[in-house]
Amino acid sequence: METRRSSTIADSLSDRDLIMIGENLRLRLHDKAGSETIIQNRRYHLRSYPKCFEGTELIDWLVLHEEVFNRQNAIASMQKLLEKNIIHHVCDDHQFKDERLYYRFRVDDETFHTNVEVDVLLEGERLRYLLHAEYGSLFRDYTPHKSQKTFKCFLGSDLVTWFVQQGRAGFRPEAEASCRKLLENGVIRHVTDDHHFKDQKIFYQFRLDALNVKIGDLCDENDASSISHTTKANFHVDGSSIDKNTRPITDEDLLTKPVDKTGSVLKKPITLKELRDPNAPYVKKNIKIIRDNVGFGFVVRGKAPVYVQTVDPNGPGYAAGLKAGQVIVSINNQCVLEWSHTEVADLIVQYPTTINLIIMTAIQDE
Template sequence: RLRLHDEKVIKDRRHNLRTYPNCFVAKELIDWLMDHKEATDRDTAIKLIQKLADHGIIHHVCDEHKEFKDAKLFYRFRKDDGTFPLDNEVKVFMRGQRIYEKLMSSGTSMIQPREEEGIKYDRAFMASEFIDWLIKEGEATARTEAEQLIRRLLEHGIIQHVSNGHHFVDSNLLYQFKMNFRRRRRLMELLNEKSSFIPGSHDSPFCLRKHNPESGNTSFLSVSPTKEIRIISAVRRSSMSSSCGSSGYYSSSPNLSGSPTVLCNPKSVLKRPVSPEELLSPGAPYVKRTLTIVGDAVGWGFVVRGSKPCHIQAVDPSGPAAAAGMKVCQFVVSVNGLSVLHVDYRAVSNLILTGPRTIVMEVMEELDY
């Protein structure tokens, strides 16, 4: 999906005086897959994309075509319009992925060749050490909470006992990650997997819908097809996470030949505008917080909007930012020690994207009385 954004295969498109944000043309995607050796022929490419549709990864922009066709039809990734299903299984998978990426990037020697009952296992870790690490990294506050988290990962096939002989217990037993999240899978692998259809569309905290949508209306704010998409997590990975982008398009079309698209600016979550002077004035009802956010393989899991000062427009509930304590409506004061009170969200986004994976942000939020 990100490659398609980078190469402008996914972009805002016009048809019959209507703009469809962040979509691709079926025929063009098939051409792209063949040019990049992701599929050997057009029939195979169609089968691959049909798999993505069956899993709820993509859909026709108006949900009219369930069968993917080699034609000039508009399709869209559900992560680009906020309808990707964040069910419990997806959330656990994304949490496991974030923990794995954090563990691999930490430089710890916890995962290494180890021996249990005379048998040597590669890339294994000890249960009690893993719990210690989760608490140290802030993934859990107590051993019981960490143990519950790891049991969920085991039940969803993220980790396993090295010989599948035990459930998870806080002990010296050895476990392994069943998935190497860093391995880049090829689309062709999808053809060997069993398909599961996910019906309907799902709302997302990153999909700002109208308060009273008309029947059949699936309006959403577009995700900007620029590098800003990398700031979002959702999967997550997914993120999860889609976001409301800067283009400000509303797409409320039931089909490709209806009335024109309504254009508007993304609605701010703020109740009223606040100036930097008001934030910093003595006795102002705001408190400053420092957040340390470790980005995962997808991003940081939040959306910044506004100008002088910027504010947090949306937060992926299963992302790194939410875990660090970020909340909607907080004002961004500084990023990695640089004051950003007098710049717009584009400058803040660029500062984050060009910086290190771990970002330290100062934010101010309104006091609750």
């Protein structure tokens, strides 16, 4: 059962989840309140290695704290963090091993590549860690109507009050805006994904509290031998495997590619009214796509609004983060919310190299 649980969770974890899980582990290992100091300055052959940990010591710690099923599971899970560039060998000479080798979190040596979104994820996890450690009374359990109990929840108004009291915001609207950013980046969520963040008595939950993951859940217990070979597999937007020889999506396909027999990829109809509602459970994102020699690599459908129907998994749209089901709000600063997909396609093909999209997507699909 434990192996099945780990496999199921591992499949559902995104890169954003791994960043937050890695940061939580880093914070715990740095915590001086613990009896073991795993991360410390070390010396070897007269050379200093600041803020690092030993592979064997860390695995001992993970086993002791029941974070993993066994040592092999620990190796595979930490290797996954290494492959995502969250940790690395201090000289970048080794994969993760159960040996007296030194490793370090890239955040600690400032080699972790960040951007605005990643900064929000890191700060959000540090906030969660602080709240659980010192302000546990903020959390409570909540049972939605005719639903299972949800643990470690908090009221939106309580978090806003805490932000103001701690000086993280000067006034409540500023605090609410900060919390909305946390939700838009997947750090927190409404317990049933029905609301954006509001300064109201509405229950929210940190995503990692909802997942309730352990380090051993990052991969299957028996996955150590194959984990390094799975990262470059090709998949359709729905997760199914594809043939590497599949014809790429060209600019002509923006208009002419037939829609799949199942019709629209949208889970439900979307109206302009709900997209324009600032409290609707949708988030905006900027996506920059640089055209390759066959096109931008996606197909649009719909009218007021236009949405992404298909994305070529080998094309530039997919590489930029575009996904099926996302609504196109604007193209190179031109609002297209009320346009048809033929008008949007005609506009896109006018740009020979680059398009800057603003898209909207449902929070629950993030």
